[in-house]
Amino acid sequence: MAFISTGYQxxxxxxxxxxxxxxxxxxxxxxxxxxxxxxxxxxxxxxxxGVLVHVSETxxxxxxxxxxxxxxxxxxxxxEICEIADKHCGGYLRFTTRNNIEFMVDxxxxxxxxxxxxxxxxxxxxxxxxxxxxxxxxxxxxxHTQGWIHCHTPATDASGTVKxxxxxxxxxxxxxxxxxxxxxxxxxxxxxxxAVHCSDIAILGYHRKPPMLDHEYLDKMCEIPLAxxxxxxxxxxxxxIEMEDGTKVNSVAVNNDRCMFCGNCYTMCPAxxxxxxxxxxxxxxxxxxxxxxxxxxxxSKVVVAFLPNETPRxxxxxxxxxxxxxxxxxxxxxxxxxxxxAERIGWERFFDKCEIExxxxxxxDFRDPAYYTWRQTTQFKF
Amino acid sequence: xxxxxxxxxxxLESGPWPSFVSDMKQEAEARVKNVKGLDYQTPVEVVDDLxxxxxxxxxxxxxxxxxxxxxxxxxxxxxxxxRYCDQPEKFPGVAHFHTMRVNQPGGKFYTTAYxxxxxxxxxxxxxxxxxMHGSTGDIVLLGTTTPQLEEIFFELTHxxxxxxxxxxxxxxxxxxxxxxxxxxxxxxxxxxxxxxxxMEYQDxxxxxxxxxxxxxxxxGCPNCCVASIARSDMSFIGTWKxxxxxxxxAVAAYIGGELKPNAGAHSGRDWxxxxxxxxxxxxxxxxxxxxxxxxxxxxxxxxxxCMHCINVxxxxxxxxxxxxxxxxxxxxxxxxxxxxxxxxxxxxxxVEDPYDxxxxxxxxxxxxxxxxxxxxERLGELIKRQGFQKMLEAVxxxxxxxxxxxxxxxxxxxxxxxEVEGGWTRDVKxxxxxxxx
Numbered sequence: 162m163a164f165i166s167t168g169y170q171x172x173x174x175x176x177x178x179x180x181x182x183x184x185x186x187x188x189x190x191x192x193x194x195x196x197x198x199x200x201x202x203x204x205x206x207x208x209x210x211g212v213l214v215h216v217s218e219t220x221x222x223x224x225x226x227x228x229x230x231x232x233x234x235x236x237x238x239x240x241e242i243c244e245i246a247d248k249h250c251g252g253y254l255r256f257t258t259r260n261n262i263e264f265m266v267d268x269x270x271x272x273x274x275x276x277x278x279x280x281x282x283x284x285x286x287x288x289x290x291x292x293x294x295x296x297x298x299x300x301x302x303x304x305h306t307q308g309w310i311h312c313h314t315p316a317t318d319a320s321g322t323v324k325x326x327x328x329x330x331x332x333x334x335x336x337x338x339x340x341x342x343x344x345x346x347x348x349x350x351x352x353x354x355x356a357v358h359c360s361d362i363a364i365l366g367y368h369r370k371p372p373m374l375d376h377e378y379l380d381k382m383c384e385i386p387l388a389x390x391x392x393x394x395x396x397x398x399x400x401x402i403e404m405e406d407g408t409k410v411n412s413v414a415v416n417n418d419r420c421m422f423c424g425n426c427y428t429m430c431p432a433x434x435x436x437x438x439x440x441x442x443x444x445x446x447x448x449x450x451x452x453x454x455x456x457x458x459x460x461s462k463v464v465v466a467f468l469p470n471e472t473p474r475x476x477x478x479x480x481x482x483x484x485x486x487x488x489x490x491x492x493x494x495x496x497x498x499x500x501x502x503a504e505r506i507g508w509e510r511f512f513d514k515c516e517i518e519x520x521x522x523x524x525x526d527f528r529d530p531a532y533y534t535w536r537q538t539t540q541f542k543f
Numbered sequence: 544x545x546x547x548x549x550x551x552x553x554x555l556e557s558g559p560w561p562s563f564v565s566d567m568k569q570e571a572e573a574r575v576k577n578v579k580g581l582d583y584q585t586p587v588e589v590v591d592d593l594x595x596x597x598x599x600x601x602x603x604x605x606x607x608x609x610x611x612x613x614x615x616x617x618x619x620x621x622x623x624x625x626r627y628c629d630q631p632e633k634f635p636g637v638a639h640f641h642t643m644r645v646n647q648p649g650g651k652f653y654t655t656a657y658x659x660x661x662x663x664x665x666x667x668x669x670x671x672x673x674x675m676h677g678s679t680g681d682i683v684l685l686g687t688t689t690p691q692l693e694e695i696f697f698e699l700t701h702x703x704x705x706x707x708x709x710x711x712x713x714x715x716x717x718x719x720x721x722x723x724x725x726x727x728x729x730x731x732x733x734x735x736x737x738x739x740x741x742m743e744y745q746d747x748x749x750x751x752x753x754x755x756x757x758x759x760x761x762x763g764c765p766n767c768c769v770a771s772i773a774r775s776d777m778s779f780i781g782t783w784k785x786x787x788x789x790x791x792x793a794v795a796a797y798i799g800g801e802l803k804p805n806a807g808a809h810s811g812r813d814w815x816x817x818x819x820x821x822x823x824x825x826x827x828x829x830x831x832x833x834x835x836x837x838x839x840x841x842x843x844x845x846x847x848x849c850m851h852c853i854n855v856x857x858x859x860x861x862x863x864x865x866x867x868x869x870x871x872x873x874x875x876x877x878x879x880x881x882x883x884x885x886x887x888x889x890x891x892x893x894v895e896d897p898y899d900x901x902x903x904x905x906x907x908x909x910x911x912x913x914x915x916x917x918x919x920e921r922l923g924e925l926i927k928r929q930g931f932q933k934m935l936e937a938v939x940x941x942x943x944x945x946x947x948x949x950x951x952x953x954x955x956x957x958x959x960x961x962e963v964e965g966g967w968t969r970d971v972k973x974x975x976x977x978x979x980x
Contacts, residue, residue, distance in 0.1 A: 162582060162584060163582055163692070164584070165582060165584060165667070165694075166694065167694045167698050167701070168697060168701070169693045169694055169696075170629055171693065174618075174693070175617075177701075178617070178618070178700075178980035179700035179701060179704065180618060180619070180700070180706075180744075180745075180749070181698060181746065181749060182704060182705070182706045183646060183706050183738070183741050183742045183745055184647060184705065184706065184738070184741060185648045185657065185703075185704065185705055186648070186649075186651070186738065186972075187648050187650055187652060187724070187734045188653055189651030189654070189657075190652040190653050190657065191646050191647075192654055193585070194653075195652070195724050195725055197731075199723055199724050199725075200723040200729075200732065202723070202725065202726060203858075203859045203861075204727055204858045205726070205727065205806055205857060206803065206806045206807050207807035207808055207810070208792040208807065209810075210811070215725055215727070218755070223725060223976075225725075229560065229561060230561050230675075230737060231561050231562070231563035231566060232674045232676065233558075233566070233567070233672065233673075233674055233685075234565045234566065234672070234673050234675045235566050235569065235570035235573075235590075235671055235672055235673070236570070236571070236661075236662035236665050236671045236673065237566075237570050237571075237671070238566050239658055239661075239662050239673065239675065240659065242655075242658070243655035243658050243659055243662075246655050247655050252654055252655040252656065253652065253654055253655070254652075254653055254655070254719070255650060255651050255652045255653060256651040256653075256675055257651070257721075258718070258720065258768060258769050259652075260675070260676070262675075265725075267975050268956075278743055282566035283867035284556065284561070284562055284566065284569070285556075285569075286553075286556025286562050286565045287556070287557055287558075288556065288557070288558055288559060288560060288561055288562040288565060289559055289560070289561060290561055290562070290918075292558035292561065294562065294759045295809070297804075297805070297806075297809065298808050298809045298811065298812075299811065301773050304678060305678075306678060307610075307674075308606075309595055309597055309600035309601070309605075309606050309607070310593070310597055310939055311608060311626060311642065311685055312606060312608060313608045313609060313610045313611065313626070314606070315606050317600070318597075318600065320563045321601065324555050324558070324560055324563060324564075324970065325555070326563060327560035328558030328559060328560045328624070329769040330676060331558070331559045336811040336813075337807075337808060337809060337810055337811035338809075338812040339812075342808070347729040348876075351877060351878050352876065352878050353876035353877065353878070354678040354679070355679075355774075356774035356857035356876070357876075357881040358677075358771040358773065358877055359770065359774075359882075359884070366694050367817040370554070370951060371879070379958060385625070387918075388554050388608060390918075391831070393879040394881060395784070395968075405632030405960075413557055413678060413910075420587070423878060423879065425878060425879055427610070428753050431609070431610035431611065434610075436605040436606055437604075437605065438603055438605060438791060439604075440901075441604060443606065448800075449773075450573055451544065451767045451770040451772055451773045452765070452766050452767050452850075453765035453766070453767060453772070453848075453849050453850065454765070454766060454849050454850050454851050454854060455826060455849055455851050456828070457654060458767070458773060458884055460882055460884070469666040470604050472551055472553060472601040472602075472604070473551040473552060474555070474600055474785075475556050495809065495814050495822065496826060496851070496855075500931040515568035527881065528600050528880075528881065530881060536952065540914065
């Protein structure tokens with residue numbers, strides 16, 4: 162490999178340097194029909210799963226075909242997306258917050274060919290490249306984090322759990338049979354780079370073993386006071402350790418009984434790793450939402466304390482997820498989100514109907530808010 | 544021929560959902576074939592080795608990425624995430640595998656011409672793998688080496704007029720919903736405000752000077768498609784003050800069955816004939832709607848703008864005309880002190896370029912948080928630690944009933960001395976004249 166210089170001179174970093182110019186302006190990227198009708202849209206309709214029309218007061222229409230995809234995306238794949246957008250959409254497209262790709266055309270007669278083209282493309286392994294769907298009262302794409310592909314703190318993989326889950330719920334990506342839309346989100350550790358704590362169903366990676374202590378390197382790699390201060394339960398204190406060769410080093414001691422495995426110490430101190438094959442796995446949460454529709458936004462609640470990392474397809478996890486979805490689909494009223502349904506029938510009934518075992522792990526014991534989750538009434542169901 | 548055997552990952556190639564494994568394999572092959580004859584600036588086998596490394600994680604159930612690594616571009620404290628593999632001898636192609644965050648355009652609208660430029664850049668100087676997009680919203684370019692960072696930044700800024708996004712203790716890359724570009728519910732132009740504030744606060748975005756991360760997100764209406772209320776320190780949610788606009792003819796058409804309710808969102812199941820009483824009026828959380836004969840009435844003063852009726856009958860009901868946004872503050876994920884939802888700080892503020900009123904609120908909040916916030920304390924945690932009133936004082940906003948769901952149920956009020964007649968200095972001797980010991 163011969164280094165190809167762009168013109169940047171390492172010895173003169175400030176020469177011709179351009180900084181603080183921000184993102185590209187959105188105006189440069191609007192398709193003509195969007196530019197002409199921004200702020201003038203009258204209404205929209207989902208014509209079929211994955212196909213929307215928006216109608217403007219000018220009479221213009223924009224048809225959107227929504228396709229799912231893995232957010233981990235190669236340039237080869239992006240070029241294929243561009244080829245499709247060049248062929249059908251005048252060279253414009255957009256992505257949604259939930260990693261879907263939206264192809265827009267300005268008349269109805271262009272929809273059929275676009276959709277057929279998208280659905281005809283498959284990877285050699287048989288999966289769709291651009292499945293059309295993800296609208297209305299169904300399940301759209303999963304927002305997720307990096308996992309084992311690129312992160313230093315995960316307790317599970319992100320792309321793998323998402324692929325396994327979307328395969329299992331694919332029918333609901335393609336249809337709109339649910340009582341309301343159902344959002345699944347995935348975060349591979351408690352840092353939660355995405356908003357999984359307010360999702361109808363959340364998949365969360367979690368550690369269950371306290372950090373290991375790399376005493377020999379701890380003081381060299383970390384600011385010990387920062388590691389101590391990072392612990393939300395004050396489980397870490399300074400200590401002096403005598404190594405096998407008799408040298409004494411400054412390090413820390415962890416009160417394992419107080420550890421809640423959040424990994425915040427590891428974030429501050431690389432000499433305190435937590436990850437472990439048996440210790441790490443999946444927490445499932447349910448009943449959250451971000452919309453203000455009908456009821457206020459809600460946090461997701463922990464409904465399964467732990468499931469092992471069964472690579473490559475996490476069958477126990479996908480089984481519980483589909484149990485929840487089926488129970489909800491069968492029992493909830495129209496417009497009820499999963500959490501609203503659980504609150505109406507009562508969480509005790511939720512566990513019955515979803516055939517999920519309730520264990521002591523699910524009773525909150527973390528600080529003051531815990532009290533507000535216990536039952537302070539004689540109203541409950543047998 | 545693949546460099547590593549990946550029997551576990553191979554099982555993720557089947558099934559209908561797009562397989563990231565198949566996509567990675569096609570990229571690995573494309574790099575080996577190299578039909579354009581590129582002089583790749585990162586190892587040719589980078590994707591092959593990433594597949595091998597990921598397979599190893601699938602076998603041993605743990606990550607193989609080292610903790611951090613301080614790399615970046617000159618003068619910026621964010622936008623680049625250093626990443627090194629902990630098995631560099633087995634997987635030399637990903638020994639150095641840094642990420643660059645590129646600030647995405649508003650609404651994530653793109654031209655293919657722009658995306659192709661990104662692809663060409665990342666083909667030559669990176670791994671050829673991306674995230675479209677990261678959770679915060681950036682275009683994430685996954686995997687390059689340290690010597691390439693400045694070259695990529697030079698190329699982005701000089702040829703593509705494109706800057707990096709945020710990382711670390713700074714303003715993270717702001718993001719927005721599709722907004723008025725393609726949504727009739729948008730109460731303000733989310734893209735315009737997002738862009739204006741991103742430009743105004745470039746320094747805060749690129750040079751970490753905050754106690755911790757700080758996120759802005761812009762939702763055009765209370766449906767909250769970008770989840771601002773759950774995950775942004777400062778959440779800007781569109782709303783309106785006047786009446787929902789009603790088209791009574793369209794209401795009749797929904798009742799009569801000529802128009803599809805819910806914009807067709809529930810068409811996958813037979814839910815029976817549309818029943819406006821049961822599905823709209825009876826579900827209204829404030830019970831502020833009723834039918835007067837064939838006319839739909841709304842007591843708008845009692846409406847809390849939950850969007851349900853508008854979502855169900857978008858052709859009959861439209862957002863009001865006196866529009867602006869609400870600002871909520873302090874949302875965050877559970878780490879450390881538990882999750883927090885955004886709390887209402889400003890019920891209504893108008894959205895007019897150059898957005899001075901909004902900037903005043905932002906800067907007031909930042910001044911307070913930078914002064915009082917502890918290292919790695921999110922805004923929401925500071926509000927909890929010092930109390931909501933302290934924040935109101937700091938940003939000079941008058942307390943109002945809208946700020947709370949309910950008033951406090953304990954009387955432990957921290958009265959201030961100046962609020963109590965006569966102050967707190969008293970003469971105990973004088974007191975004892977009338978009250979024997």
